[in-house]
Amino acid sequence: MQRVRNSDLITETIPIRTYLLTIHVPFQPIAPRTVRLASDWARSLRLLRDSFGGQFHRFIVAAPAIPVDADWAEQKPVEFSCAAEGFEFVRLCQAGLRTRRFWPQAPAVYRRCRTLAAEATVVHTGMSDLFRPIGFLGFLAAYRAGVPTVFVEDNDVIAESDQMNADRHRWRWWFYSRMRSRLTRWVVARADLSLLKGPLLNARFSRFAKNARDFHDTSHSEVWVMPDAEVENKVDALPQSCTLRCVSVGRLISRKGLDESFCAIAAARRLGVPAELDVIGQGPDRTRLETMVRKLELGPFVKFLGGREYGKALIDELSQYHLMLFTSRFEETPRALFDAVAAAVPIAGYATAYVRSVIESESCGVLAPIGDAAGLAAQIRRLWDDRRMLIGLTRNAAGAGRRHAAERWYQRRAEWVNQIIASSGGQRSLPVGGEL
Structure with missing residues (x-):
C-alpha cells in the first residue's frame, strides 16, 4: 500500500487487480446490469471468482x-446479476457471426481487447476457433501489452477436426488443424501459464510451453459428492436390483455418439441384461434419435428427459443410476465424466484418450474399443454378472468425485495464477474509496 501527500490531503492507494477473460462463450444482455448465461458457464465464473x-x-x-x-x-x-456477482460483461461482437462477417469486425474486436488488457492484472484466453479467433486476439493484445497471460486449452480440436472431417473437405480441415497446431505452439511458448487438459494435449504441446500444467475442468462442488453413508446404501441395494439403470448426459448431436449407446443397450438386452437408458440433454438430433429408438424396439427402455440446469440437483438426479455411458468416437474432454463420479456412478465408455485416462487412473469404469458397441454391451453384461465389481467401481467413483471437486482444481489454478502475477512484478493502483 502507498501513501501520497498532496498539500494537506493524504490519499491512500491500494493495488487494483483485474481479471480479464476474452473468450468465445457468449452472453445475452437482458438489462443494464443483468445477462443470461449457460448454467454451467455461470457456475464456472463463480468458481473462478471464489477461488x-x-x-x-x-x-x-x-x-x-x-x-x-x-x-x-x-x-x-440462467439470469446472472452483474452487480450481485461482481462481474462486468463487455460485448466484443455479435455471437454466431459467419466468418465473412466476423473478419471486417476483427480490428475493432482487437482494439477492444487491447483497451481492456491495458488495465488488466492478468488476461485469461483460449483458442477455440481460427475462423473467429476471439481468444487469440485477446491473447495477442495482452502479450503485446506485457500483461501476464493464462492460456486454456481444454479440447483437442486438432484430433477432433481430423476425425470429424476425414471424408468431408479433407484438405481444408487438414490445413486448418495444422495451422491451429502451429498457432497453439506459438501461444504456449509465450503464455505465462498454459493449462492443458488431458494426455493428448499435454503430449502435443507441453514440450513447447513456457509453463504448462495439466488440469481437469470440473464444476461439481465437494459438498455435492454423494456422502459415504449414502454410497454404502446404494451399493447395499445393488445385489437386489432388477434393472441396470444407465444414463447419458450431453447435447443431442451426432458427434456425441448416442446412436452407439442405443446399440449397446440393445445388444446388452439381447445378452440378458435388463438395461434401461435415460437421456438427459437437448439438441437438434432428438427427432432422429427417437426414430432410431423405435427402429431398435427400445421404446419402453429408453427415455428422453430433456435438458437440465447445471447444479446440485443434477448431481442428485444422477445418483439414482448405476452406470453412465460415453460413446463418442471423437476426442473430447467431457466434464460429465466428473459429474458422474460425483454422483457415485461408474462409467462405461469408448476408449478415447481422455476417457481412458480418467477411468484407468481412478478405477471407476470399464472401456470398450472405439466404435465397438457389442464390446461395450459385453462389458455391461460383465458388470451385471459381477455385482462385486460394480460395487467396487461405485465406491471408487465417489472417491474420485471428492478428489476432483471443483474447489480443489480451482484452488490449484488460483495458486498458479498468483505465481505468474507475482513473477511479473507490477500492479496498478486506485485511491481507497475510488469506484472499482
Missing part, C-alpha cells in the same frame, strides 16, 4: 453477445 478469495477487485468477461430477442440453442440459460 481467489477476494484478491481481485474486478472480473471482466469480454465475449460475443447474443441478441436480446434470440433463442438459446443450448441448455436452459
